[in-house]
Amino acid sequence: MNGPISRMIAHTVGMNHSFATQAVHAGREDLAELGVHAPPIDLSTTYPAVDSHVEADRISRFAAGLQPPGSPLYSRLHNPTVGRFESALATLEKAEAAVGFASGMAALTACLLAAVAAGKPHVVAVRPLYGGSDHLLNCGLLGTRISWAEPGRVGDAIEADTGLVIVETPANPTLTEVDLAALAAECGEVPLLVDNTVATPVTQRPLEHGASIVLHSATKFLGGHGDVMGGVVACGEEFAVRLRQIRIATGGILDPFGAYLLHRGLATLPVRVAAQSATAAELADRLADDRRVSVVHYPGRSPRRPGQMESGGAMLSFEVVGDATRVVAAVGLITPAVSLGSVDSLIQHPASLTHRIVEETDRQSCGVNAAMLRLSVGLEAVEDLWADLDQALKAA
Numbered sequence: 001m002n003g004p005i006s007r008m009i010a011h012t013v014g015m016n017h018s019f020a021t022q023a024v025h026a027g028r029e030d031l032a033e034l035g036v037h038a039p040p041i042d043l044s045t046t047y048p049a050v051d052s053h054v055e056a057d058r059i060s061r062f063a064a065g066l067q068p069p070g071s072p073l074y075s076r077l078h079n080p081t082v083g084r085f086e087s088a089l090a091t092l093e094k095a096e097a098a099v100g101f102a103s104g105m106a107a108l109t110a111c112l113l114a115a116v117a118a119g120k121p122h123v124v125a126v127r128p129l130y131g132g133s134d135h136l137l138n139c140g141l142l143g144t145r146i147s148w149a150e151p152g153r154v155g156d157a158i159e160a161d162t163g164l165v166i167v168e169t170p171a172n173p174t175l176t177e178v179d180l181a182a183l184a185a186e187c188g189e190v191p192l193l194v195d196n197t198v199a200t201p202v203t204q205r206p207l208e209h210g211a212s213i214v215l216h217s218a219t220k221f222l223g224g225h226g227d228v229m230g231g232v233v234a235c236g237e238e239f240a241v242r243l244r245q246i247r248i249a250t251g252g253i254l255d256p257f258g259a260y261l262l263h264r265g266l267a268t269l270p271v272r273v274a275a276q277s278a279t280a281a282e283l284a285d286r287l288a289d290d291r292r293v294s295v296v297h298y299p300g301r302s303p304r305r306p307g308q309m310e311s312g313g314a315m316l317s318f319e320v321v322g323d324a325t326r327v328v329a330a331v332g333l334i335t336p337a338v339s340l341g342s343v344d345s346l347i348q349h350p351a352s353l354t355h356r357i358v359e360e361t362d363r364q365s366c367g368v369n370a371a372m373l374r375l376s377v378g379l380e381a382v383e384d385l386w387a388d389l390d391q392a393l394k395a396a
């Protein structure tokens with residue numbers, strides 16, 4: 001559509017706009033031309049393919065990880081609703097491209113398979129990681145070989161066939177921060193993958209600090225309402241091509257309705273994370289002053305910080321004097337549940353649940369002990385959350 005109306009209503013969001021503006025507008029550039037306000041959910045699994053010769057060429061291009069214009073052909077190859085979310089997330093992470101997946105673990109799987117397919121199956125990773133990621137790396141299911149290393153020893157652990165270095169900062173569940181610029185320097189030519197699920201692009205954009213790949217469990221803060229499962233990788237176009245090849249071959253695609261919800265979630269991500277972080281900081285202070293709590297882990301409270309996060313974030317963990325599992329059983333307003341990043345607050349015992357799958361000695365050595373509880377702070381009023389924590393801590 002090239003008429004005066006489209007010129008009048010066409011709008012673009014650019015790199016010169018602020019993050020909050022990008023969060024609301026990115027990935028919506030084609031809507032005015034379509035004559036709609038909300039992104040349409042395209043549920044087609046197949047699309048008319050009239051000219052077999054033309055489509056034969058296009059299908060080859062899809063299989064090569066490219067994104068030829070025109071019909072998606074088949075929804076494992078491309079979906080416009082997913083494409084809009086990918087484009088929006090790439091903008092927020094300041095990446096060339098993003099590739100959506102069925103879950104965070106499907107996203108990590110594709111990154112690992114890309115390393116294996118490139119003949120570089122060795123991975124160096126920093127603990128702690130999300131329990132499922134630790135397990136996938138440790139068991140070598142996908143043909144990868146793992147070396148665990150502390151920051152500062154990562155450079156020594158890199159071998160000729162190292163395809164990836166993986167870190168999570170702040171880490172789940174200890175909220176330990178790793179200095180990304182220093183780590184990226186240790187990696188040299190090896191791509192550094194940062195799991196940015198806990199920080200979100202609101203507080204930290206790893207590509208600005210030398211990382212080359214950013215991974216999200218979109219299930220968490222990006223969706224933000226506990227009702228959609230997805231994963232996404234933001235990276236350069238070259239790696240995105242490899243991820244799309246793998247996604248087409250293995251089928252771990254993000255579904256269109258999930259992509260719609262994730263895209264919608266991005267619009268409120270900055271305000272949610274700001275409000276949740278302010279409440280988390282206040283709760284961290286109160287817990288630190290409480291004799292029933294021995295240690296509080298919250299990035300905002302640590303005196304020696306790399307300065308790569310713009311706020312302390314919305315997650316904290318703390319160690320309870322007494323039986324931590326009793327606190328989980330005693331909360332009323334807060335939901336005792338795994339997962340994080342929702343509008344409602346969630347609490348869980350990592351040693352029993354999210355990090356159960358990590359070997360006990362490994363769990364202990366990276367600080368995930370039996371006294372620890374992880375709290376994902378939602379949008380409830382701070383006084384209501386504190387009242388619930390206060391009464392639940394009496395049960396420990």
Ligand SMILES: *Cc1c(COP(=O)(O)O)cnc(C)c1O
Nearest residue numbers: 103104105130172197217219230
């Ligand atoms: C939940 C989580 C994952 C896994 O994501 P799923 O969407 O559950 O597959 C990976 N990394 C972190 C930090 C997580 O919290």
